[in-house]
Amino acid sequence: MILTVTPNPSLDRTYELPGVVRGAVLRATADRVDPGGKGVNVARAVAAAGHRTVAVAPMGGPEGALLARLLGELGIEAAGVPITGSTRVNVTLVEPDGTLTKINAAGPELSADEAEGVFDAVRSRSSTADWIACCGSLPRGLAPEWYAELVARSHRAGARIALDTSGDALTAALAGGPDVIKPNALELAEAVGRPLGTVGDVLKAAEELRERGARSVLASLGADGQLLVEASGAYFATARVDAVRSNVGAGDASLAGFLTAGGRGPGALASAVAHGAAAVRLAGSLMPAPADLDPTSVVTTSHVPLDRALTEPAP
Numbered sequence: 305m306i307l308t309v310t311p312n313p314s315l316d317r318t319y320e321l322p323g324v325v326r327g328a329v330l331r332a333t334a335d336r337v338d339p340g341g342k343g344v345n346v347a348r349a350v351a352a353a354g355h356r357t358v359a360v361a362p363m364g365g366p367e368g369a370l371l372a373r374l375l376g377e378l379g380i381e382a383a384g385v386p387i388t389g390s391t392r393v394n395v396t397l398v399e400p401d402g403t404l405t406k407i408n409a410a411g412p413e414l415s416a417d418e419a420e421g422v423f424d425a426v427r428s429r430s431s432t433a434d435w436i437a438c439c440g441s442l443p444r445g446l447a448p449e450w451y452a453e454l455v456a457r458s459h460r461a462g463a464r465i466a467l468d469t470s471g472d473a474l475t476a477a478l479a480g481g482p483d484v485i486k487p488n489a490l491e492l493a494e495a496v497g498r499p500l501g502t503v504g505d506v507l508k509a510a511e512e513l514r515e516r517g518a519r520s521v522l523a524s525l526g527a528d529g530q531l532l533v534e535a536s537g538a539y540f541a542t543a544r545v546d547a548v549r550s551n552v553g554a555g556d557a558s559l560a561g562f563l564t565a566g567g568r569g570p571g572a573l574a575s576a577v578a579h580g581a582a583a584v585r586l587a588g589s590l591m592p593a594p595a596d597l598d599p600t601s602v603v604t605t606s607h608v609p610l611d612r613a614l615t616e617p618a619p
């Protein structure tokens with residue numbers, strides 16, 4: 305079972321519009337609502353891959369109740385932590401040419417008791433979890449050290465932690481010793497405070513984050529693939545995608561692919577890349593099912609191409 309933790313989840317409402325005109329009344333031609341937030345996305349990808357998953361998240365108000373119901377409909381057990389505030393609603397406007405305009409709400413502020421409630425929800429389920437995936441930004445009310453505390457408590461309970469976050473929340477959590485972190489190139493560049501232009505730069509940055517406490521680093525590099533740096537060595541994998549439809553949630557699908565394949569070694573890396581490549585071939589934030597995967601398209605090597613320039617250097 306993969307337990308996911310999403311401290312700041314959302315209901316994602318998408319409106320399709322003929323066009324976005326400032327100051328006008330816009331009429332949607334279609335609309336939908338989906339569960340959102342990074343850890344929730346990982347849970348959606350784990351469920352789509354056919355594995356058991358439980359999503360821990362603060363949930364409040366009618367929006368929180370709807371979030372729990374939508375998760376249940378996807379086969380995800382919602383472990384909602386009741387809060388006084390209301391779960392945020394994020395809005396995406398989609399134009400016919402695929403242009404996305406997003407409005408992200410800050411989300412409710414969590415009280416100290418509510419933050420403790422999230423720890424309790426994780427603790428009571430951690431003994432049955434193969435991995436705990438902690439993902440996304442922290443809501444107001446949680447200190448940057450909150451993930452570090454969650455990592456320390458979960459390790460005491462014997463669980464393995466995967467962390468996908470950025471900025472202060474990431475750097476503060478390194479000292480807790482997360483078992484794997486999954487930064488993208490920008491998040492990695494920000495964490496080490498220098499630009500990354502080649503795969504070799506990414507390897508050096510990943511090694512630095514390991515020295516600062518991360519046990520392994522799965523760096524996702526968009527179209528350039530992924531680099532895994534762990535105690536057994538470094539591995540690099542890519543998969544060619546001819547038609548990219550949407551990269552929304554590709555990183556979350558990758559992390560799900562990595563964890564469901566065991567969370568270490570070149571086989572798990574290949575699964576991460578297969579899931580990322582499949583996710584970008586699907587529309588919106590749709591998560592791949594086994595039939596969407598093409599494992600034969602993934603090339604994995606322990607000869608990391610250090611001099612290869614990134615197609616999208618960071619920053």
Ligand SMILES: Nc1ncnc2c1ncn2[C@@H]1O[C@H](COP(=O)(O)OP(=O)(O)OP(=O)(O)O)[C@@H](O)[C@H]1O
Binds near residue numbers: 488557
């Ligand atoms: N244009 C692309 N072509 C081929 N594969 C891609 C492309 N974009 C993403 N991928 C695959 O998906 C993986 C994750 O993508 P990316 O590095 O963009 O994650 P991310 O920035 O964390 O995304 P998010 O947080 O939005 O889910 C990549 O490592 C790669 O395997």
Ligand SMILES: [Mg+2]
Binds near residue numbers: 468488556
């Ligand atoms: Mg990401």
